[in-house]
Amino acid sequence: MKKLKDILYKVSLESVRGNTDTEVNLLTFDSRQAGPGSLFIAVRGTVSDGHDYIEKAIANGATAIVCEKLPQNFQESVTYISVTDSNEALAIIASNFYDKPSEKLKLTGITGTNGKTTVATLLYQLFTKAGYKTGLLSTVKILIGEQEYEATHTTPDSITINHYLAMMAEAGCEYCFMEVSSHGIAQKRTAALHFAGGVFTNLSHDHLDYHKNFAEYRDVKKSFFDHLPKNAFAITNTDDKNGMVMLQNTAASKFTYALKNIADYHAQILESQFSGMLMRIQETEVWVQLIGHFNASNILAVYSTALQLGLEKDEVLVHLSTLKSVSGRFQFIISETKITAIVDYAHTPDALENVLKTIEEIRTRNEQLITIVGCGGNRDKTKRPEMGKIAAEKSDQVIFTSDNPRNEDPYEILKEIEAGVEPQNSKKILTIEDRRQAIKTAATIAKQGDIILIAGKGHETYQEIKGVKHHFNDLEEIREILNALNK
């Protein structure tokens, strides 16, 4: 229970109609969730406009309304507040409602096209190993210490974020690591959070359906750093050509990490195997259980962040070698007949290319590499031909298949992927819409020692078709099929 006037603290108000000295017991931006004594915040969405649901929210019991445009008719028992930006107001109100939980722990935000889940999860593992109670807000799951909760978004809405942060503070978490997605920044889901630091991984092609163009996508990511406070740290990857751009206007203390360029934190890979790599970080050699240049970069981001958060170098190095890869990120099994099946969440052209390059570096070339990949429906269409081209170029055999077609026709998506395949590679490709059949075919074709890469879904446990999520897990499927084939 909170007083309305208290939770409006620092919200930029345009007008107030009614009493603000009333109690609010629930916050919501969804009229269907509004109950007696609730505050409904009307937000303009991509499908509908929350302003159209103000009356519904009141009918469900809402006694206060925050909106950008006041309705035509007023109800005397309701307080109406107009604001310049409902999303920003929502973020501030949510933080106030939960007593500013982000100020009660050290919150670090990780942003970039790829690597957010990996870096955030490894930091969670590392700080837990170092003896701190730690929280995690990630695509895969939400963790408060050991307690696990289901994640619905990479960066949830601001009410959900503050709710979990308050639970973390209550449970005694000293640190929290969270992914900051471009949708999250654009919709101001993270606007009122107090960050101890921010980390940039990389920027490549994704979500150009949502953001108008690449420059806008880049600037949205950059705005996260623009808003960091002076006493925060901002860590960037200078191997990425937008690495320094991110920090151009930040007030935070700047630090750089890189594998290829000169940076405050530098590392290189000395040796790679399927089971891990030997890295030199600054002056020290350390064995880590992850592989690939991109993971070396992620590990270095973790190392730099841990030092900025005050851990000792030697302690960090010891823990680094115990960190385990995140579920669905280069997760692999080796069958009886030595077929290696890798499940990876690569769902962008850059990620797919990186994973294929990593395999290229480790494979002997006496075997064939069979790649299974698709692209999500209702998502950036321009990724499709690019991913088709990369998969066909870097594999011996490719099977294009469905990956969450959502409300699109799966065959249309597959055609758009195939359109990117260069003529000299067209013989390598097969298209099998049904993902289970695609995996079965790959397992049937595969001979002793071959490598099967199943990309795009990683940890996901469903195939989303027309609003219904059907249970599906790549690792489970390939394991069962290889067993059934006695391979």
Ligand SMILES: CC(=O)N[C@H]1[C@@H](OP(=O)(O)OP(=O)(O)OC[C@H]2O[C@@H](n3ccc(=O)[nH]c3=O)[C@H](O)[C@@H]2O)O[C@H](CO)[C@@H](O)[C@@H]1O[C@H](C)C(=O)N[C@@H](C)C(=O)N[C@H](CCC(=O)O)C(=O)O
């Ligand atoms: C495109 C997008 O970001 N959509 C998010 C957005 O929903 P929306 O804009 O579609 O909302 P809408 O349906 O138009 O409704 C507008 C408003 O009216 C309200 N409403 C609607 C109907 C009603 O009866 N009553 C009512 O009050 C809604 O609650 C909402 O406040 O706001 C919702 C509430 O915060 C989000 O749940 C929703 O995420 C959807 C489910 C989604 O799929 N988002 C993805 C694209 C996303 O955010 N992904 C990023 C990660 C991507 C990555 O990095 O790879 C993430 O951070 O998860």
Ligand SMILES: Nc1ncnc2c1ncn2[C@@H]1O[C@H](COP(=O)(O)OP(=O)(O)OP(=O)(O)O)[C@@H](O)[C@H]1O
């Ligand atoms: N630093 C990196 N650079 C490029 N690719 C990476 C990097 N780290 C991971 N990847 C690739 O991207 C995939 C997704 O990694 P991860 O889940 O960590 O990214 P994410 O940024 O959290 O993605 P999402 O936007 O879906 O939340 C991995 O499976 C791997 O193929």
Ligand SMILES: N[C@H](CCC[C@H](N)C(=O)O)C(=O)O
């Ligand atoms: N966070 C990403 C995940 C994509 C995963 C892929 N399996 C797909 O469904 O496109 C998104 O929502 O765009």
Ligand SMILES: [Mg+2]
């Ligand atoms: Mg993620």
